[in-house]
Amino acid sequence: MRRTVIFALMASVIGGAGGAQAHAFLDHASPPVGSTVGAAPSAVTLWFTQNLEQAFTSAEVLNAAGARVSGKARIDGANSLMQVGLKPLPPGTYTVRWRTLSVDTHTTEGSFTFQVGQ
Template sequence: MRRLSLISIIPLLSLLATGEATAHAFLDHAEPRVGNRVASPPREVTLWFTQKVEPAFSNVTVTNAAGQRVDTGKPRFGGSQMSISLRSGGAGTYHVTWHVLSVDTHTTDGNFTFQVGQ
């Protein structure tokens, strides 16, 4: 009887473990879009995640082609969305780096680039 119980629990445990991993706040999309080219420097960068994020433990930075920070340093949050205002940084490749803590208490981070100019 005990052996049968363990055998039936193992698939259930693996299903739960798989479901938990998909609950992290991963980047869903961004504006400007990841890898996109925009004509002029945007006023802000907005990131949307697959889950709500905890503002106190989440951040984003944006640097221009010269490696200078062009973000204002204080992101704004709304559920699963994080936005940050930008100062003009000229043309070239912009780098966005983010780190978030989701409401399920898991952290994720990542980065991407977009191009500014013709």
Template sequence: MRRSSLSSMIPFMVLFLASVMSGEACAHAFLDHAEPRVGNKVAGPPREVTLWFTQKLEAAFSSIAVTGPSGQRADAGKARVSGNQMSISLKQAGVGTYHVNWHVLSVDTHTTDGSFTFQVGP
């Protein structure tokens, strides 16, 4: 009885190992670079922020939120996705530190998120 229940589990163990191994091979969508560049300082407020990822994105489940120097929302609405690139327009929010928070679903069905800052000022 004990022996047969163990052998009946083997197909599931094989499936589990296969899914773990394929998960390791999966790249996810990580931030490759951004404009304005991560941690960088730009002279004037940019009209938009663009992020490039290591994989193509699913537009319906990918978003960016940008907050300006005084903590106010600085993005002007919905992010635009094209392939592995996502952009969002900015409102005029003055000089100081901007926080960019992103959340994406890549075409491999995995979600990733992260944040970075850039500075606006002389």
């Protein structure tokens, strides 16, 4: 297991010098990127453009003060979506930060915000 992880990391560095391959980018999310939702969601779901490796794939949700309001991220059976549970959220702006290692051994990361409306 450990060896697999190290190999994947090395492959990632080597692969980074390569050409324009498709990586695991965020396709869409629920709540949608930049959206305002009336009711607080109980989870954030992220759909990616490629299957994900469990290792080094994570997401967290932060409130406006930078405090973490999410649980542990998990990848579903289809392997291309990640879900992270949320504590009950009061109205406010929340930041979702995600990081993936896709099955083609490339890493991607990004963030977006959504708002729980007043």
